[in-house]
Amino acid sequence: MILVYLIAILLTGAFLAWIAGIWSPLWSRIISIVSLSLDLLLILTIVSQPVLPGNKWIVDINLEWIPQFGISMHLALDGLSLLLLILTFFLGIISVIISWKEINSKVGFFHFNLLLILAGIIGVFLSLDLFLFYFFWELMLVPMYFLIGIWGHENRTAASNKFFLYTQASGLLMFISILALYFVHGHSTGSYTFDYIQLLGTKMSKSTGLIIMSGFLAAFLVKLPVVPLHNWLPDAHTEAPTAGSLILAALLLKTGAYGLLRFIVPLFPSAAVTFAPIGMLLGVIGILYGAKLAFAQTDFKRLVAYTSVSHMGFVILGVFSFNEIAYQGVVMQMIAHGISTGALFILVGQLYERIHTRDLNRMGGLWGKAPVMGAMGLIFSMASLGLPGLGNFIAELLILIGAFKASIVMSCLACLGLIAATIYSLRIVQKVFLGNKNYDWDINDLNVREKIVTALLVIVIVGLGLFPKPVFNIARPALLKTLNEQREKSIQDQGISKNENPEKNISFFQISKLYFKH
Amino acid sequence: MTVTDFLSLAPLIIIAIAPVVIMIVISVTRNYKVVYGFSILSLLTAFASIFFIVPAIPHSIEPLFVIDIYSLFFLGIIIFSALLVTLLSYDYIKQLDGVREEYYIILFTSTLGASLLAVANHFILFFLGIETLSISLYILIAFQRSKDSSIEAGIKYLILASVSSAFLLFGMALIYTALGTMQFNGIVSALGESGQLSTLVISGFAMMMVGIGFKLALVPFHMWTPDVYQGAPAPVTAYIATVSKGAVMAVLIRFFFNIRGFDNRSLLIVISGIAILSMFIGNLLAIRQKNIKRLLAYSSIANMGYLIIILLTGSNKGIQASVFYLISYIITTIGAFGVITLLSTCKYEAEKIEDYKGLFWKRPWVAIVFTLSLLSLAGIPLTAGFVAKFYLIFEGMKAGLMVLIISMIINSVIGLYYYLRVITAMFSPANETELPAISLIGNITLCLITISILILGVYPGWLIDIIMKFVNL
Numbered sequence: 002m003i004l005v006y007l008i009a010i011l012l013t014g015a016f017l018a019w020i021a022g023i024w025s026p027l028w029s030r031i032i033s034i035v036s037l038s039l040d041l042l043l044i045l046t047i048v049s050q051p052v053l054p055g056n057k058w059i060v061d062i063n064l065e066w067i068p069q070f071g072i073s074m075h076l077a078l079d080g081l082s083l084l085l086l087i088l089t090f091f092l093g094i095i096s097v098i099i100s101w102k103e104i105n106s107k108v109g110f111f112h113f114n115l116l117l118i119l120a121g122i123i124g125v126f127l128s129l130d131l132f133l134f135y136f137f138w139e140l141m142l143v144p145m146y147f148l149i150g151i152w153g154h155e156n157r158t159a160a161s162n163k164f165f166l167y168t169q170a171s172g173l174l175m176f177i178s179i180l181a182l183y184f185v186h187g188h189s190t191g192s193y194t195f196d197y198i199q200l201l202g203t204k205m206s207k208s209t210g211l212i213i214m215s216g217f218l219a220a221f222l223v224k225l226p227v228v229p230l231h232n233w234l235p236d237a238h239t240e241a242p243t244a245g246s247l248i249l250a251a252l253l254l255k256t257g258a259y260g261l262l263r264f265i266v267p268l269f270p271s272a273a274v275t276f277a278p279i280g281m282l283l284g285v286i287g288i289l290y291g292a293k294l295a296f297a298q299t300d301f302k303r304l305v306a307y308t309s310v311s312h313m314g315f316v317i318l319g320v321f322s323f324n325e326i327a328y329q330g331v332v333m334q335m336i337a338h339g340i341s342t343g344a345l346f347i348l349v350g351q352l353y354e355r356i357h358t359r360d361l362n363r364m365g366g367l368w369g370k371a372p373v374m375g376a377m378g379l380i381f382s383m384a385s386l387g388l389p390g391l392g393n394f395i396a397e398l399l400i401l402i403g404a405f406k407a408s409i410v411m412s413c414l415a416c417l418g419l420i421a422a423t424i425y426s427l428r429i430v431q432k433v434f435l436g437n438k439n440y441d442w443d444i445n446d447l448n449v450r451e452k453i454v455t456a457l458l459v460i461v462i463v464g465l466g467l468f469p470k471p472v473f474n475i476a477r478p479a480l481l482k483t484l485n486e487q488r489e490k491s492i493q494d495q496g497i498s499k500n501e502n503p504e505k506n507i508s509f510f511q512i513s514k515l516y517f518k519h
Numbered sequence: 520m521t522v523t524d525f526l527s528l529a530p531l532i533i534i535a536i537a538p539v540v541i542m543i544v545i546s547v548t549r550n551y552k553v554v555y556g557f558s559i560l561s562l563l564t565a566f567a568s569i570f571f572i573v574p575a576i577p578h579s580i581e582p583l584f585v586i587d588i589y590s591l592f593f594l595g596i597i598i599f600s601a602l603l604v605t606l607l608s609y610d611y612i613k614q615l616d617g618v619r620e621e622y623y624i625i626l627f628t629s630t631l632g633a634s635l636l637a638v639a640n641h642f643i644l645f646f647l648g649i650e651t652l653s654i655s656l657y658i659l660i661a662f663q664r665s666k667d668s669s670i671e672a673g674i675k676y677l678i679l680a681s682v683s684s685a686f687l688l689f690g691m692a693l694i695y696t697a698l699g700t701m702q703f704n705g706i707v708s709a710l711g712e713s714g715q716l717s718t719l720v721i722s723g724f725a726m727m728m729v730g731i732g733f734k735l736a737l738v739p740f741h742m743w744t745p746d747v748y749q750g751a752p753a754p755v756t757a758y759i760a761t762v763s764k765g766a767v768m769a770v771l772i773r774f775f776f777n778i779r780g781f782d783n784r785s786l787l788i789v790i791s792g793i794a795i796l797s798m799f800i801g802n803l804l805a806i807r808q809k810n811i812k813r814l815l816a817y818s819s820i821a822n823m824g825y826l827i828i829i830l831l832t833g834s835n836k837g838i839q840a841s842v843f844y845l846i847s848y849i850i851t852t853i854g855a856f857g858v859i860t861l862l863s864t865c866k867y868e869a870e871k872i873e874d875y876k877g878l879f880w881k882r883p884w885v886a887i888v889f890t891l892s893l894l895s896l897a898g899i900p901l902t903a904g905f906v907a908k909f910y911l912i913f914e915g916m917k918a919g920l921m922v923l924i925i926s927m928i929i930n931s932v933i934g935l936y937y938y939l940r941v942i943t944a945m946f947s948p949a950n951e952t953e954l955p956a957i958s959l960i961g962n963i964t965l966c967l968i969t970i971s972i973l974i975l976g977v978y979p980g981w982l983i984d985i986i987m988k989f990v991n992l
Contacts, residue, residue: 067906067980069987070913107880132909139900146939151946158943165939169899170932176909177928180916 003043004062004076004127007086008120010036010043015116022109033097033112037119041090047083048475057482059083066133071183071194075130080479081262082126084332084472085255088339089126091461092251093119096244098454099347103243103354104152111152114144118248125256129197131179134264135172138220141253142168145245153240160233160240167233171223178216182268185209201267201486210272217265218276224257225313228287235294238306239359243350246302250309250346251339258313258335261320262328267483270490273321280321281404281411287314289414292421296428301352301359305345308385308425311418312338312393318415319400323487327403328480329473330396336472337392337465341384344458345429348378351451352433355444366438371446375434377455384462386426387419392465520580527578527586529568530594531634537561538627545620551613555605558623562602562630569595582702585640588989592842593637593769600761600849601630606964607857608754610957614865615663622662629655629758633766642691642701645770649687649734652763653680659758660751663865672750679733679743687730693723703777710778724778724786728793734767735823736816738796745808748816749870753863756812757856760819761849768826768845772838776992781833790830795926797824802933812870814937815855818896821934822848825911825927832918839986840914846982847895847907847975854892854968858885861961862954869954872941877949885957886945888965893938895972898931903975910983 014036022029047059057079064074078086096115104111121144124137142165150161179195186203187193194200205213223230238246266273273280291310298304312334319331351374352367353359368375384391387398397419405412447455465472525532540561541554569591577587605626612622632651639645657680661673695701697719698709710716732740748756780786801821808814826848829841862869862878862885869875879886895904908931915924975982 065980066978067983069980069983136900136905139905143894143899143901147946150943158947162936162939162943166932166936169935173928173931177912177916177924180913184916 002062003047004060004078005064005074007040007043007127008076008124010040011116011120011123015113015120018116019109019113022107022112026105026108029109029112030097030101033116034094036116037090037093037097040123041087041094044083044086044090047078048087061129066130070132071192071196072132073130073194073196074133075196075198076127076133077129078127079482080475080477081259081332082479084336084475085126085259086123088255088336089119089122089252092247092339092343095343095347095454095457096247098450099247099350100242100244101450103350107151111148114147115244115248117144118148119252122248122252122256126259130195131182131197131200131264132195134197135176135179138175138256139169139172141256142172145249145253148245148248149237149241152242153245154242155240156236157240160236163233164237167223167230168220171219171230174216175220176216178213181213181216185213197264197268202490203268207271207275210269211275214265214269214272214276217260217268221257221260221265222283222317224260225254225317226257226310227283227313227317228290228310231287231291231310234310235303235306238309238346239300239302243346243353246306246346246350247343250306251343254309254313255335255339258316258320258331261317262331262480262483266320266323267486267490270487273487274323274491277321277323278408281318281408284314284316284318284321285411285414285418287311287317288418289314289421292418292425296421296425299361301361301364301429301433302346302349303359304361304425304429305342305349308345308422309338309342311422312342312385314418315397315400315415318404318411322400322403322407323484324403324406325477325480325484326399327407328484329476330399330401330403332476332480333392333465333469333472334396334400337384337396337462340458340462340465341381341391341393344377344381344455344462345385347454347458348374348381351447356442361432363440364433364442365436365440366434367442367444368434370442370444373447373452377447377459378434379430380459381462382426382429385429386423390463390466392462392469394466395469523575523578524580527572527575527580528584528638529572530565530598531631531638533561533565533568534598534627534631534634537565538624538631541620541624541627545624549620551619554620554623555609558605558627559602561627562598562605566595566598566602569598579640583641583644584638586638589773589992590638590769592986592990593765594634596842596846596849597630597633597637597762597766597769600765600853601626601633601758603850603853603857603964603968604754604758604762606960607757607853607860609960610955611752611754611860611863611865616865617664622659625655625658625662626758629659630762633762636766636770639770639773640703642695645774646684646688646691648766648770649730650684652766653684653734656680656755656759656763659755660747662755663752666750668750669752670750672747675743675750676747683730683733683740686726686733690723690726690728690730693719693726697723703774706778716783721785724780725789728789731767731771732793735764735771735827736820737793737823737827738800738820741797741801741820744820745804745813745816748819749810749812752865753812753856753860753868753870756815757853757860760815760852760856764819764823765845765849768823768841771827772830772841773992775830776833776838779833781831787831790827791920791923794824794827794831794923797821797827798926798930802930802937805937806933808937809872810870811859811872811875811941812868814872814941815852818934818937819852821930822896825908825930828911828915828920828923828927831920831923832914834914834918835991837914837918838992839983839990840910842986842990843910843979843983844907847903847972850968850971850975851892851895851902851904854888854965854972855896857961857965857968858889858892861885861957861965864955872944873950874952875941875944876947878945880949881954882957884962885965888969890942890945891969891972893942895976897935897938899935901973901976903972903979905976906979907975 018029018032058077061077066074121141128134295307319327579585635648663669736744805817829837895902898908
């Protein structure tokens with residue numbers, strides 16, 4: 002039941018925060034923080050539980066919902082979802098804190114939407130029923146639409162509409178695919194169900210698999226986003242309020258990555274292999290193109306938004322490499338990107354509160370005025386470029402090693418992305434904090450609240466960089482399960498010889514040992 | 520006629536007696552509240568009486584009526600929607616000068632016509648029902664005699680509806696000529712003997728399709744919809760969009776399944792064509808509308824396009840899906856028009872999108888209901904419309920109607936675009952316009968609608984259960 006409680010707490014919190022907001026904005030903020038902290042504590046009790054070997058899911062609950070169609074309320078938690086849940090609650094609390102001063106109007110409704118988005122996101126991370134998954138997938142949209150559309154910057158209306166239409170259209174394609182999968186499974190086995198576990202073994206011809214998979218891919222690749230479908234992202238990120246950008250970049254994009262890992266790979270093992278070269282190519286294009294666009298921006302927020310495109314390119318590159326090292330890297334990238342890009346958005350927000358512009362050409366030389374802010378900016382820019390010792394480095398390194406085994410060319414091309422990342426990240430530091438003063442801003446340094454928030458994020462990103470092992474340990478069973486299922490089935494489907502034997506791969510732990518020695 | 524016959528017609532009889540009583544009351548004294556209370560009470564009694572006749576069914580009164588679970592279900596839907604519209608009409612009609620009480624009389628006669636359609640098993644009753652409904656609607660549409668647009672809409676509807684009725688009647692006559700029967704189930708046996716459809720029968724069906732297409736506002740018989748929706752008083756628009764369409768849908772489904780129309784290829788092609796055209800034209804024309812009533816008119820055209828897909832499935836499951844869709848559509852539409860009704864006065868109809876600018880900050884509660892209704896029309900989760908659309912797509916895919924389902928998906932995205940425009944307007948900064956106060960009855964009705972939309976959206980299992988158990992043809 003704990004999983005249901007997690008969602009229920011957020012939903013109740015959402016309504017309470019709204020109602021409380023009528024009388025006092027402060028209470029609305031407090032209720033949001035309390036309900037998120039409660040969820041965080043609940044989820045941490047699960048982490049401390051010993052994980053039984055052989056038990057596939059750490060927590061698993063299956064309730065009836067619409068039995069007529071074989072729809073159930075099936076929620077389950079494994080290592081992957083556990084990590085993402087912790088990230089969600091952590092960043093949820095952060096986003097309430099950073100909105101403390103920024104959001105002054107309609108505070109109650111703001112927190113209602115915020116908590117509702119988070120409820121939708123954790124619903125996505127927990128659903129094991131495809132209908133339920135789609136339900137939560139869509140549930141995230143409406144409150145996010147309001148968040149951008151009401152509290153956003155100048156072009157908020159256009160940006161929020163674009164965001165909604167892109168995601169809704171791709172979501173509907175996924176919906177058709179879900180139904181198609183349901184009927185294919187029903188015809189072949191006679192049991193009509195949306196349950197993920199039962200659908201896992203669905204047998205279908207290669208072309209059917211590809212067609213159905215493309216619907217899922219549409220939804221996930223738009224969310225991720227992958228380059229030709231990324232158009233909504235810069236607008237939505239730029240126009241959203243800081244908390245909105247934080248949630249979009251750090252959490253909403255991760256639902257796309259999660260979908261790839263949880264649904265595409267296990268449900269369509271052989272179709273995914275067929276798609277892999279294209280997927281990796283899209284990843285590389287995303288990495289390089291995103292980096293190039295990021296470099297060309299003059300709007301600070303837009304720049305950070307494009308770095309997301311670049312970083313998410315690594316995720317898709319890793320997902321379609323089909324090996325454990327790459328997958329560990331993908332999980333690490335999801336978390337580390339959430340923290341580092343989230344932090345950069347927070348920084349943009351803090352700057353905007355002070356100087357009311359996001360134009361890089363009007364900034365410069367701010368280090369002298371706000372040294373703490375400058376230092377923070379430096380740390381997160383370094384994280385973004387993949388400096389060793391910070392979480393992103395491990396993530397990107399592992400993905401590149403994993404991808405190297407799958408495709409040497411792609412991996413080498415993706416490595417160029419690291420150079421590009423260095424260029425745009427250093428440009429941030431140089432344009433904003435160092436360099437000439439283009440304008441004589443009179444600004445204060447970070448206050449205590451802001452210092453606490455950024456310090457927390459710094460601790461996490463450094464922690465991930467120096468002690469990544471707990472993350473690997475939690476994610477490992479889930480990732481191995483995904484990979485084994487994928488391997489077994491694609492072997493069954495295509496009669497591929499077992500040349501991709503897991504034992505032959507360099508052991509993941511060897512790699513991690515290597516890393517720690519140096 | 521036996522006692523059982525009378526008993527099984529109880530809801531219709533109550534609805535027929537109520538306007539007579541109101542007329543007598545009016546001739547004694549004009550008291551708006553009394554008439555209003557009595558109307559609500561009669562509709563509630565009629566609704567309750569449906570449950571009492573369940574043991575007596577299936578019962579048919581030869582040759583006109585058939586009272587089975589299907590017709591009772593639709594009777595329930597019709598009376599319930601009429602009840603919702605009546606509930607919403609209170610403030611709006613109260614502000615009119617001159618005659619007001621008559622509104623409820625005509626509301627009853629039109630509901631009677633609609634109910635006749637639900638129990639019809641014969642062309643005569645079909646035609647009687649449609650005419651009773653239409654003639655009452657002319658009056659209702661033009662009820663605000665002081666307003667030009669209202670009169671214009673009334674006359675437009677009068678002329679076009681008469682023409683379409685003529686088509687319908689001619690079609691019936693042709694089929695009667697060819698087959699010698701006017702009973703729905705008689706037609707199927709007469710068809711079965713001949714096997715091949717004669718030209719006469721096919722042209723008969725085509726003519727009838729024109730008549731029905733007009734009432735459902737399907738493309739290419741949709742021209743009247745935006746003007747009439749815009750000109751009619753808001754509660755009447757709600758009535759046309761829900762009760763009138765629901766009743767015609769009831770008779771269409773029964774007729775179509777009785778004659779096994781889905782076995783006929785040419786009919787299938789025609790209906791697919793109409794469905795796809797209605798979706799696309801309805802949605803595309805809605806995009807550029809600045810008037811919410813017109814926008815909803817076009818959206819209703821598209822929605823009816825979605826709904827008639829179900830005729831092509833040719834299965835009981837399909838009918839069940841359409842019943843669920845209809846229920847959700849009716850509740851949602853009444854919700855949307857309910858908000859328009861409550862924000863309008865007889866002097867000023869709140870129908871421009873600008874009128875809704877900043878509504879959320881001025882009247883959060885009303886804006887939420889409107890937002891929910893629009894999201895439900897767009898088919899976003901948590902709302903009834905989502906489950907309804909899912910059910911429809913589900914049955915459509917099961918029947919292998921991929922082309923129709925894909926055009927429905929494309930249209931859902933187009934639809935979303937214009938619903939979002941209205942929602943965006945509601946959440947944008949407020950302007951300084953005065954809004955009328957909303958009475959308790961209005962608030963209760965909105966509350967009822969909101970709860971229904973959410974319950975059907977989150978926990979629809981029970982209703983699907985009921986529908987699956989009872990709605991069978």
